[in-house]
Amino acid sequence: MRKALALSLLAVLLGGCASEPAPRDISGVWINQGAIDEAAKGGNLREALLANGPNLEWDIDAKNAKANYTNGFEWVEGKLTPGHKGAWQVAVYGSSAIELDVQGAELVQAASDADPQQTFVRTPLKLSSDAPLGTNFEYALKAAYLGGQWRVISGLGQGNTVTFMPDGQVKGLPNNNAYALCMAGDCASMSGEYDSLWLQQDEIGAAHIFVRNGNRLEIFQALDSAKPDEMPQLYPGKQEWVLEKQPAM
Template identity: 75%
Template sequence: MRKALVMSLLTLVLGGCASEPAHRDISGVWINQAAIDAAAKGGNLREALLANGPNLEWDIDAKRAQANYTNGFERVEGKLMPENKGVWQVSFYGSSATVLSLAGDQLIQAAAESDPQQSFVRSPVSVTSDAPLGSSFEAALKSAYLGGQWHIVSGQGQGGEVTFLPDGQIKGLPGSSIYALCLAGDCASMSGEYDSLWLQQGDTGAAHIFVRNGPQLEIFQALDAAQPDEMPQFYPGKREWVLKKQP
C-alpha cells in the first residue's frame, strides 16, 4: 500500500515536471536580431543599431540567477528573479529593474523610462566559452552586414577580392588583416555622424570612416579636427577604397 502511494506521488511529481514547457528556461545567449536585420539592408550601421537598440545581447543563467547585457560599450550585470509565470525581473545595482518575458521563440525586454521595448532571439552563433559578452551579436552582425565577397573597384589592390570574416579577420584588403566595427561608446563619440571601423596589420592600426550604400562600401582615412588635448573628432579624409559586394 505504502509502495503504491509513493509511486503515485512520484508519478505526479514527474508528470508535473514534464508538463512544464522546456522553453520556459531562458538561460543562454540572446541577440538583437532586429538590429542585425536592419543593418543588413546596407545603410548606415549605427542608425540601424540605435533604431533597434540600445541593448544588443543578453547572457542569462537562470540557475545562478544572473542576467547580463551589453549595449555595445558596457557590460551590465543583473540579478534574475521570477516574477510571474513566464515573466522575470532583472534588478541592477543603483538603477531601475528590467522585465523580461517570452513570446514564442523571442525574449522580450519590456519598455522602461529610458528604453523602448526590444526583442531578442537565441544566438545561432557559436563562440568560445571565454569570449566576452557581445561576441555572439558582433559575429552575427559582421556576417550579415559585411559577409560575402567584395570586389575592389578602386584603391590599392584594385581588381582584387576582399572577405570580411565574422571573427574579425579580413582577407584581401592590402595592409589590413584585422577589422572591428564601431558599435557604440567612445569610438562612436569620436566619429560623430559617421560610421567608423578599425583596420589593423600586425601591431599597427588606425580608425577609418566608412559609408555603406547598398552593395557599395567606401572607406576613407579618418582625419582629426580636435586639439591635441581634446577627444579626437574624426571626419572623412582621402577615400582609400571603393568596394562592391558581389551578387
C-alpha cells in the same frame, strides 16, 4: 460546516497559486536580431543599431540567478528573479528593474522609462561558452553586414577580392589583416555622425570612416579636427577604397 468552509478557502488559495504560470527557463545567449536585420539592408550601421537597441546581447544563467547584457560599450550585471505572469525581473544596481519575457521564440525586454521595447533571439552560433559578452552579436552582425565577397573597384589592390570574416580577420584588403566595426562608446563619440571602423596590419592600425550604400562600401582616411587636449573628432579625408559587393554564387 467550519471544516467545509476551511477546505473551500484552501482550494481557492491553492487554485490562485496554480493559476500563476511559472517563468520559462530563459538561460542562454540572446542577440538583438532586429538590429542585425536592419543593418543587413546596407545603410548606416549605427543608425540601425540605435533604432533597434540600445541593448545588443543578453547572457542569462537562471540557475545562478544571473542576467548580464551589453549595449556595445559597457557590460551590465544583473540579478535574475521570477516576476509576475511567467516573466522575469532583472535587478541592476542603480537602475530600475528590467522585465524579460519569452514570447514564442523571442525574448522580449519590456519598455521602460529608460529604454524602448526590444526583442532578442537565441544565438544560432556555436561559440565557446567562455566567449566574452557581446561576441555572439558581433560575429552575427559582421556576417550580416559585411559577409560575402567584395571587389576593390578603386584604390590600392584594385581588382582584389576582399572577404571580411566574422572573427575580425580581413583578406584581400592591401596592408590590412584585421578589422573592427564601431558600434557604440568612445569610437562612436569620436566619429560623430559618421560610421567608423578600425583597420589593422598585425600590431599597427588606424581608425577609418566608411559609408555603406547598398552594395557599395567607401572607406576614407579619418582626419581629426580636435585640438591636442580634446577628444578626437574624426571626419572623412581622402578616399582610400571603394568596394562593391559581389552577387552570391
